[in-house]
Amino acid sequence: MTFSDSQAERYSRHFVLPEVGVAGQKRLMEARVLVIGAGALGSAALLYLAAAGVGNLGVADYDRVELSNLQRQILHRSDRVGWEKVRSAKETINALNPDVTVTCHDKKITPDNILETVAPYDFVIDGTDRFASKFLVNDACVLSKKPYSHAGAVGFEGQTMTYVPGKGPCLRCLLGDGDGREELTCASAGVLGTIPGMLGCIQATEAVKYLLGIGQLLTGRLLRIDGRGMNFVTLNTGEADPDCPLCGKNPSIRSLRDRLSDYKSGGECNTCRADGGADGAALKEIPITDYPTDRGENDLLVDLRSEMLFRFGTLPGAVNFPADREEALTSLPRDKRLCLFCQTGEVSRQTAERLAKDGYRVLHLAGGYRAYLMGNLSSF
Numbered sequence: 001m002t003f004s005d006s007q008a009e010r011y012s013r014h015f016v017l018p019e020v021g022v023a024g025q026k027r028l029m030e031a032r033v034l035v036i037g038a039g040a041l042g043s044a045a046l047l048y049l050a051a052a053g054v055g056n057l058g059v060a061d062y063d064r065v066e067l068s069n070l071q072r073q074i075l076h077r078s079d080r081v082g083w084e085k086v087r088s089a090k091e092t093i094n095a096l097n098p099d100v101t102v103t104c105h106d107k108k109i110t111p112d113n114i115l116e117t118v119a120p121y122d123f124v125i126d127g128t129d130r131f132a133s134k135f136l137v138n139d140a141c142v143l144s145k146k147p148y149s150h151a152g153a154v155g156f157e158g159q160t161m162t163y164v165p166g167k168g169p170c171l172r173c174l175l176g177d178g179d180g181r182e183e184l185t186c187a188s189a190g191v192l193g194t195i196p197g198m199l200g201c202i203q204a205t206e207a208v209k210y211l212l213g214i215g216q217l218l219t220g221r222l223l224r225i226d227g228r229g230m231n232f233v234t235l236n237t238g239e240a241d242p243d244c245p246l247c248g249k250n251p252s253i254r255s256l257r258d259r260l261s262d263y264k265s266g267g268e269c270n271t272c273r274a275d276g277g278a279d280g281a282a283l284k285e286i287p288i289t290d291y292p293t294d295r296g297e298n299d300l301l302v303d304l305r306s307e308m309l310f311r312f313g314t315l316p317g318a319v320n321f322p323a324d325r326e327e328a329l330t331s332l333p334r335d336k337r338l339c340l341f342c343q344t345g346e347v348s349r350q351t352a353e354r355l356a357k358d359g360y361r362v363l364h365l366a367g368g369y370r371a372y373l374m375g376n377l378s379s380f
């Protein structure tokens with residue numbers, strides 16, 4: 001393969017980079033990357049992959065462009081509302097770089113078609129926005145030994161990691177059998193557009209590094225971004241979990257047929273509904289956004305979500321007692337008012353009622369961390 005004069009000029013900044021050079025650019029032009037989801041993450045990832053000259057890009061999406069997408073999905077344009085997203089993506093990519101061959105997968109990615117869809121590609125980027133889809137991408141990539149980049153964003157926060165077969169944990173190593181799945185599904189309700197934009201750029205960077213075999217990937221590490229304080233934290237997630245149901249030593253998931261229910265997002269999540277009233281003399285309930293003004297001196301602010309979500313971000317001063325660990329709850333102090341919250345308000349309401357019956361003084365923060373994020377978003 002030889003470069004034309006215009007290609008040599010286009011990629012000149014890569015040619016002078018020792019880690020890329022002419023040989024690396026050839027490698028990129030022959031590479032195949034699939035981006036699942038032409039939304040906010042996929043927009044940023046695809047634009048940079050196309051600009052970098054990754055020669056074969058697959059785009060999988062079955063949605064059409066909506067006006068509300070344009071706040072963050074920078075592949076699309078105002079005059080393309082109603083277009084298939086894959087068609088809009090192809091148009092933008094080829095306007096940026098005609099060297100790129102774009103394959104449109106204009107279909108819903110399902111357990112029935114995902115394995116054959118990812119098969120021809122060297123690397124997969126998960127740009128989906130539902131946790132059910134993220135499990136599907138993870139499981140398909142692990143089962144077909146395909147490296148992929150995971151990312152997700154909510155509010156001002158997000159996280160990303162890279163899975164490489166045999167080299168580090170998969171999403172199920174970190175989240176087990178779906179712990180926190182429902183919470184994260186609900187959490188896709190609001191997001192500052194630049195957060196998935198930053199994450200998509202990082203996903204494209206990981207893909208390029210993988211294809212060139214350079215640098216250190218986010219494998220065995222989870223990068224967490226907090227855009228509010230502009231803090232970037234890299235958590236060491238260590239080796240793959242030998243007890244992982246998917247990539248562990250004795251996996252219970254040997255085919256996508258084994259966990260079909262995990263891949264169903266079920267539309268509107270029923271835990272998003274408003275909380276009902278709570279009874280019990282020792283139980284009081286307020287909206288989580290009112291908490292800063294109602295805070296008492298003898299309060300213990302308790303985050304009932306999983307340790308992983310707690311590490312992603314929490315309320316200032318909160319301590320973590322995951323509700324699914326009974327031994328954690330039994331160690332809660334009885335001499336303080338327990339101010340409980342979870343992601344959506346559902347788990348915390350049930351836990352608050354139970355603890356109040358056990359004689360604890362409890363303040364339930366209705367709406368959960370999601371409402372807290374949304375409250376801060378609307379006041380921004």
Ligand SMILES: [Zn+2]
Binds near residue numbers: 169172174248
């Ligand atoms: Zn795993």
